[in-house]
Amino acid sequence: xxxxRTLALRAVWLLAFAPGALAAxxxxxxxxxxxATAEGVQRVVDSAHAEGLPTxxxxxxxxxxxxxxxxxxxxxxxxxxxxxxxAEARAALGRDASETELTAGAGALRAGLDAGSLRQLxxxxxxxxxxxxxxxxxxxxxxxxxxxxxxxAVLDLARNGRSDAEFMALRKRVQTxxxxxxxxxxxxxxxxxxxxxxxxxxxx
Amino acid sequence: xxxxxxxxxxxxxxxxSSVTDPSHGSPPAARLSQERVERGLFKVSDRDAVLVARTLxxxxxxxxxxxxxxxxxxxxxxxxxxxxxxxxxxxMQDSFLRAYAALRRCRQPDRFGAWLFxxxxxxxxxxxxxxxxxxxxxxxxxxxxxxAGDAAAALEWREEIARALARLRPRYREAFLLRYVRGLEYRxxxxxxxxxxxxxxxxxxxxxxxxxxxLQDVHDG
Amino acid sequence: MDERHEEAQDRLLGDIVAELRRPVPxxxxxxxxxxxxxxxxxxxxxxxxAGTGAAALAAGIVLALVLGxxxxxxxxxxxxxxxxxxxxxxxxxxxxxxxxxxxATPLRPTSNPGIWTVELRLKPGRYHYSFLLxxxxxxxxxxxxxxxxxxxxxxxxxxxVS
Numbered sequence: 001x002x003x004x005r006t007l008a009l010r011a012v013w014l015l016a017f018a019p020g021a022l023a024a025x026x027x028x029x030x031x032x033x034x035x036a037t038a039e040g041v042q043r044v045v046d047s048a049h050a051e052g053l054p055t056x057x058x059x060x061x062x063x064x065x066x067x068x069x070x071x072x073x074x075x076x077x078x079x080x081x082x083x084x085x086x087a088e089a090r091a092a093l094g095r096d097a098s099e100t101e102l103t104a105g106a107g108a109l110r111a112g113l114d115a116g117s118l119r120q121l122x123x124x125x126x127x128x129x130x131x132x133x134x135x136x137x138x139x140x141x142x143x144x145x146x147x148x149x150x151x152x153a154v155l156d157l158a159r160n161g162r163s164d165a166e167f168m169a170l171r172k173r174v175q176t177x178x179x180x181x182x183x184x185x186x187x188x189x190x191x192x193x194x195x196x197x198x199x200x201x202x203x204x
Numbered sequence: 205x206x207x208x209x210x211x212x213x214x215x216x217x218x219x220x221s222s223v224t225d226p227s228h229g230s231p232p233a234a235r236l237s238q239e240r241v242e243r244g245l246f247k248v249s250d251r252d253a254v255l256v257a258r259t260l261x262x263x264x265x266x267x268x269x270x271x272x273x274x275x276x277x278x279x280x281x282x283x284x285x286x287x288x289x290x291x292x293x294x295x296m297q298d299s300f301l302r303a304y305a306a307l308r309r310c311r312q313p314d315r316f317g318a319w320l321f322x323x324x325x326x327x328x329x330x331x332x333x334x335x336x337x338x339x340x341x342x343x344x345x346x347x348x349x350x351x352a353g354d355a356a357a358a359l360e361w362r363e364e365i366a367r368a369l370a371r372l373r374p375r376y377r378e379a380f381l382l383r384y385v386r387g388l389e390y391r392x393x394x395x396x397x398x399x400x401x402x403x404x405x406x407x408x409x410x411x412x413x414x415x416x417x418x419l420q421d422v423h424d425g
Numbered sequence: 426m427d428e429r430h431e432e433a434q435d436r437l438l439g440d441i442v443a444e445l446r447r448p449v450p451x452x453x454x455x456x457x458x459x460x461x462x463x464x465x466x467x468x469x470x471x472x473x474x475a476g477t478g479a480a481a482l483a484a485g486i487v488l489a490l491v492l493g494x495x496x497x498x499x500x501x502x503x504x505x506x507x508x509x510x511x512x513x514x515x516x517x518x519x520x521x522x523x524x525x526x527x528x529a530t531p532l533r534p535t536s537n538p539g540i541w542t543v544e545l546r547l548k549p550g551r552y553h554y555s556f557l558l559x560x561x562x563x564x565x566x567x568x569x570x571x572x573x574x575x576x577x578x579x580x581x582x583x584x585x586v587s
Contacts, residue, residue, distance in 0.1 A: 028524055060521045061576065064553070067525040068563075068577035078576040096375040096407070099330075100550060107551070107583075111573030127414045128371050135551055135585050142573035142583070163371075168585075175570065264460055271456040279451040293455050300459045365444055384442045416437050423437050 026059050033062060037072040044083050053086045054099040057106065085109045092118035093130065104134040111138045117151045124158040132164040133157070136171045143178050256313035259304070271300050274317060278324045284381050285328045287370050295331055299324045325382075325396055329374070361422065368418040372411050379404050380411035502546040503586050507532070507566065509541050513558040516541045520554025520584075527557050552584045 026045060029038040041062045045055045061082050065075035089105030090097055092115040097105070105118050121133055133154055140150035157167055252273075258266035275296055282292035303310075303320050310319045369377055382388045382396065383404075390401045397404065507518055509532065516532040522545060523529035532541035553572050555563045565571055565580035572581035 032524075060525065060553075063525040064521075065577055067519060067527060068579050070577045074577070081576075096373055098374055104551060107573070110576075127373055127376060127410060129373060131551075132585075135583075138573055139570040139583065139585075142571050171570075264463065267463075268456055268460060271459060272453075275453070275455055276448060276450050279455075280449045283449045283451075284445055289449070289451065292449075293451050296451060297455050297459055300455075301462060304459070304463055362444060365441060369445075381445070384438075385445045412438055415441055416434055419441060420437065423440060 026055075028059060029062060032066050033075070034072065037062070037075055040072075040076050041079050044079050048083055048086065051087065053083070053090065054102055056099075057086070057103050058082055082106060082110075088115055089118065091115065093122050094126075097122075098129065098131070100131045101129065101134065104131045104138070108134050108138045111141050113137060113141060113147055113151065117147075117155075120151075120155055121158055124155060125161075129164075132167050136167040139171050140174055143174055145174060252316040253313040256307065256310060256316050260307055267300075267304060270316065270320075274320055275300075278321055281321075281381055281386060282324060282328055284369060284385065285374075285377060286331060287366060291331055295324060295327045299327050302327075322396055325378070328378070364419055364422045365415075368415050371418065372414060375399075376407045376411040376414070379407035380415070383408045384412075502548050505545045505547050505584065505586060507543050507545065508535075508568075509556055509564075509566065510539055511541060511556070511558055511564065512539055513541075513562075515559050517557045518543060518545075518554055519557055521552045522547055522554070527560070532556075547584075547586045549586050552586070553581055554584060555579055555581050 025042060029041050029045075032038075033041065041058065045058050048055045048058055058079050061079050062075055065078055070078070085106035086102050088109055089102045093101055093105050108118060109115065117137065118134065121130055121137075125133065137150055137154045140153070141147050145153075153170060154167065157170065252270070255266040255270050259270070278299070279292050279296045282295045283289060286292055286295065299320065302323050310316055312319070372380070378397065379393065379399075382393045383390075388396070390404055393399075393404050394401050399407075509516060517527050518530045518532060519525050519527050530543060530545070532543040534540070535542050555565055557563055563579045566582035566584075569582040569584050572583045575581045
């Protein structure tokens with residue numbers, strides 16, 4: 001016997017577990033945004049879901065806009081733009097790219113890096129996850145390193161098959177130099193450290 | 205009267221010919237259940253359907269049987285996919301809870317295992333892995349460490365494989381584990397992952413090539 | 426020569442696969458934690474439904490109750506401490522990890538005047554966030570890289586958890 005309660009529960013389970021269904025209505029959007037904005041953002045979320053693109057960054061972008069007091073139009077633009085960048089990131093990084101890679105890629109594009117850099121990174125390191133290299137590339141640019149210099153440094157590391165830890169070490173070196181007041185344009189700051197003779201024991 | 209708990213075996217896989225013992229590594233209880241299956245005492249597939257039906261009637265003990273049946277087998281895949289026991293346990297917990305919540309949607313209860321495994325594969329995809337590994341010696345070893353004498357070399361080999369696996373793209377690692385460790389056919393893998401067969405073949409080949417490349421020196425040394 | 430090389434490669438792959446196929450038993454307490462969660466949720470659902478009318482069965486509310494958040498283990502999440510020196514009477518951190526809710530994560534004052542702190546549990550990933558001082562002023566975290574992108578003009582930082 002199907003009571004209203006059981007029907008509601010079934011609907012909920014269907015939403016959550018039916019493959020290929022629309023993305024479930026995100027209650028955060030309807031709770032925090034006005035109806036029109038929530039609907040507009042939900043449409044983008046549904047499109048992303050249908051395309052196999054990450055949806056959570058889109059929801060977070062809308063919530064960020066609401067908290068920052070942005071107008072409905074500005075929120076919608078930001079979400080639309082992010083959707084576009086996620087799609088562009090996937091074109092550059094390939095269909096095998098994970099959600100975190102795509103999100104990082106979208107962030108890199110927003111920072112002013114071009115899709116070509118992402119494509120080159122993918123070509124050099126296609127068999128390993130790219131989230132950390134992309135994140136480091138983005139952070140270097142955010143710290144003020146010229147994009148082409150940052151790109152060269154990161155691609156060098158990728159070309160030499162270096163590990164994620166070494167990308168993070170590069171970023172740390174640049175940050176430290178910046179805090180000491182060295183100019184970001186100084187070559188030695190961004191040049192990767194000479195590769196060690198052998199990986200130290202216990203390194204990933 | 206409750207039927208006794210039965211542990212499942214890992215199904216035989218198409219493995220390279222150099223590995224000749226198909227039950228290599230199976231725990232004793234699993235081999236026992238395989239014998240009982242062969243003697244026709246009961247069919248493993250019926251057992252799942254019975255346990256699913258009992259669970260839907262409210263018998264949590266039946267669900268406990270299902271968990272005990274699949275925890276280690278599917279947890280094994282999650283462990284290699286994610287690289288550590290902690291994350292694998294979290295994925296199994298999460299997968300069991302989702303399976304329980306959605307049990308009425310399991311359309312073929314006699315294939316509960318395959319249905320649950322699909323959930324596990326999806327959870328492995330969404331769990332964010334640790335990006336840095338904790339390389340304490342022996343941190344995540346299985347219990348059956350080989351006899352002393354070769355212990356150090358075996359340890360190093362195991363860790364090198366884990367490191368090499370971690371360096372693969374997640375989709376390649378997934379394809380490799382499904383094909384070589386779970387022994388699935390490409391058709392089954394396509395159904396599980398949503399990727400087409402040529403893509404999966406490419407991923408398996410790339411993963412195998414990369415693993416060989418990363419592990420050649422350690423293997424030969 | 427090619428055939429020997431191929432055999433050697435097959436042997437290598439076989440040895441890799443043999444190692445990977447060794448069983449890896451998980452902690453059986455996984456099962457008891459799941460059962461405990463199911464029992465707890467079952468009891469909660471019954472109590473909740475008994476106390477409210479059918480009209481309240483909006484999908485969103487039921488979704489929250491039935492599907493999450495399930496109890497999560499410590500696996501995968503890292504403890505991250507944020508600290509900020511700020512002349513303010515109230516400081517909060519707002520970002521991707523708390524749905525940009527200014528009320529969700531206040532910082533607490535430390536014994537050093539003007540120094541605020543909070544601990545977060547975050548899974549590996551990248552998080553954008555900002556500090557809100559006295560409910561009206563946004564400042565970025567001077568310790569972390571600035572966010573290269575800020576769509577709404579707010580000072581923003583990025584935290585990478587690995």
